[in-house]
Amino acid sequence: MAKLRDLAKVCKSKNAGPFEVTIDVMFETKEIYDKVVKSGVINEQLFASLYGVDAKDVLYTPYPAALALKGTIPRRISSGDVGDTDVYGAQQHAPLLDVEIPM
Amino acid sequence: MPQKQNECRLLSVSSILGYGFPEASLKTGLDRAPHYIGVDGGSTDPGAYYLGSGECLNSRKAMKRDLRLMLLGGVPRKIPIVIGTCGGAGSEPHLQEVAQIAREVAREDGLKFRMALIHADQDRTAVKGWLKDGRISALRNVPELTEAIVERSTKIVGMMGAEPFMRALDGGAQVVLAARASDAASWAACAMRQGMPPAPSWYAGKMLECGTATATPKGHDCLMGTVREGHVEVEPMNPARRCTPLSVATHGLHENASPTLHEEPGGLLDATDCEFNAVSDRAVQVSGMRWKTRPYDVKLEGAELIGYRAITICGTRDPVLISQIDSYLQSVRDDVAMRASNFGVSPEKYHLVFHVYGKDGVMGAAEPIKQFTSHELGIVVEVISPSEEDAKAVLAIARVVVPKVDFPGRLCKSGNMAFPFSPSDISVGPTYKFSVFHVVKTEDPYAMFPTEYEEVH
Numbered sequence: 001m002a003k004l005r006d007l008a009k010v011c012k013s014k015n016a017g018p019f020e021v022t023i024d025v026m027f028e029t030k031e032i033y034d035k036v037v038k039s040g041v042i043n044e045q046l047f048a049s050l051y052g053v054d055a056k057d058v059l060y061t062p063y064p065a066a067l068a069l070k071g072t073i074p075r076r077i078s079s080g081d082v083g084d085t086d087v088y089g090a091q092q093h094a095p096l097l098d099v100e101i102p103m
Numbered sequence: 104m105p106q107k108q109n110e111c112r113l114l115s116v117s118s119i120l121g122y123g124f125p126e127a128s129l130k131t132g133l134d135r136a137p138h139y140i141g142v143d144g145g146s147t148d149p150g151a152y153y154l155g156s157g158e159c160l161n162s163r164k165a166m167k168r169d170l171r172l173m174l175l176g177g178v179p180r181k182i183p184i185v186i187g188t189c190g191g192a193g194s195e196p197h198l199q200e201v202a203q204i205a206r207e208v209a210r211e212d213g214l215k216f217r218m219a220l221i222h223a224d225q226d227r228t229a230v231k232g233w234l235k236d237g238r239i240s241a242l243r244n245v246p247e248l249t250e251a252i253v254e255r256s257t258k259i260v261g262m263m264g265a266e267p268f269m270r271a272l273d274g275g276a277q278v279v280l281a282a283r284a285s286d287a288a289s290w291a292a293c294a295m296r297q298g299m300p301p302a303p304s305w306y307a308g309k310m311l312e313c314g315t316a317t318a319t320p321k322g323h324d325c326l327m328g329t330v331r332e333g334h335v336e337v338e339p340m341n342p343a344r345r346c347t348p349l350s351v352a353t354h355g356l357h358e359n360a361s362p363t364l365h366e367e368p369g370g371l372l373d374a375t376d377c378e379f380n381a382v383s384d385r386a387v388q389v390s391g392m393r394w395k396t397r398p399y400d401v402k403l404e405g406a407e408l409i410g411y412r413a414i415t416i417c418g419t420r421d422p423v424l425i426s427q428i429d430s431y432l433q434s435v436r437d438d439v440a441m442r443a444s445n446f447g448v449s450p451e452k453y454h455l456v457f458h459v460y461g462k463d464g465v466m467g468a469a470e471p472i473k474q475f476t477s478h479e480l481g482i483v484v485e486v487i488s489p490s491e492e493d494a495k496a497v498l499a500i501a502r503v504v505v506p507k508v509d510f511p512g513r514l515c516k517s518g519n520m521a522f523p524f525s526p527s528d529i530s531v532g533p534t535y536k537f538s539v540f541h542v543v544k545t546e547d548p549y550a551m552f553p554t555e556y557e558e559v560h
């Protein structure tokens with residue numbers, strides 16, 4: 001097992017419009033990318049459970065051209081609305097870092 | 104229409120007008136004889152405040168510096184200059200501010216040019232009509248639009264596609280300043296006007312709208328995009344940066360829900376089968392993108408005033424208090440409610456929010472770590488109320504309550520909180536949220552975006 005933080009080269013989040021946050025995980029080599037994808041650990045359900053949203057509202061897309069995985073989730077509070085904590089959605093990636101991937 | 108050429112060279116100077124770029128990069132770009140020079144002017148990313156208030160995202164000084172260099176570079180060489188989403192949010196006051204800067208530069212530097220202003224403000228009555236006709240739909244994860252929401256929105260803009268830019272250039276404009284536009288539209292317009300197919304033209308726009316975000320290291324700098332029949336080439340103008348196949352492919356993920364499907368006015372840009380190949384150690388060629396024409400729709404963005412905000416910042420280093428922060432904050436909330444009610448502001452008239460840094464200030468309720476170990480906590484106390492006076496009054500009483508409220512085992516009898524500033528109360532002013540984030544079907548890509556021309560000298 002390895003933690004995603006030790007496998008990824010980039011793990012970041014950002015708004016995709018004011019109502020969604022998109023989280024990107026990128027890898028250094030195709031070998032690592034393939035292993036992570038094949039593990040099947042990362043999917044809509046994982047994003048749903050990490051962020052407390054419905055899996056049907058998650059858009060998950062592996063993107064081999066950039067050796068990247070992308071998950072887009074609805075915001076609980078839209079950018080800048082009362083109670084929002086992150087207008088740019090730039091610090092919502094951390095729960096992914098500790099996800100364990102069988103290698 | 105210009106003659107069809109075998110390539111179209113597009114020089115993007117930076118990510119947003121006013122973010123800056125090295126002059127040397129612009130010079131290198133100009134030496135490559137670009138057909139167009141441009142920059143994106145804004146984004147929804149910094150929040151609805153700019154759309155709602157009409158204030159520009161970047162300072163006038165920074166925008167003027169960038170625009171002056173672009174005009175001095177482009178106008179004497181007869182290279183058209185194209186800017187979308189002027190001023191940050193691309194509503195009328197933003198467009199007018201950038202237009203005013205362009206006129207000033209022309210006067211100060213003796214430049215003459217024909218300028219087009221493309222407007223994007225949408226009338227609330229018209230939007231309500233579209234809603235009634237069933238032409239408006241919500242984007243994913245956005246609540247349905249209602250007449251009441253439209254009514255409450257202080258400002259609504261439409262996001263134009265490529266057509267209004269093409270029309271302005273065909274109208275002889277050497278400088279095109281547009282209000283809200285799809286980030287890629289200005290670039291797509293330039294390339295398509297020169298006879299390039301939509302797929303590489305729109306893809307080039309995606310790459311160019313963020314300056315050298317496609318490069319490594321990333322930064323606010325000049326990027327050349329060359330569009331040809333079946334591909335796009337991108338290269339940073341600053342020798343300190345390079346585009347690599349991975350850096351370019353990675354940019355496809357930027358601020359978009361899908362890495363491969365990009366919805367644009369009038370069609371869908373599909374990057375699923377894109378190939379990224381290095382053509383030098385600094386330039387990358389992208390091919391394999393597809394464009395699928397779809398019924399035309401225009402995105403609408405609206406901002407609604409949610410009230411006036413007042414805040415104060417404080418911190419605690421008291422372990423007894425930190426160990427019971429939640430119940431302590433509840434006591435604060437109750438005490439504020441009682442005291443504010445005493446001067447006529449009951450709890451339904453305001454929102455009181457505690458942002459507790461060191462606990463869950465960044466992720467709020469979504470924070471998975473419930474057992475925190477911080478030795479100190481920073482708290483931003485926030486009050487939002489429809490009345491600015493009430494917001495300030497409730498915040499002021501909260502500032503009194505926060506250091507004084509009692510809790511079990513309390514030793515710090517003189518005050519619970521360290522306040523770093525005097526005065527400690529900060530009135531932030533009006534605050535907005537995005538109320539409209541929907542699309543409207545239209546047959547006419549121009550009707551929502553009237554254009555006017557002026558001779559600037």
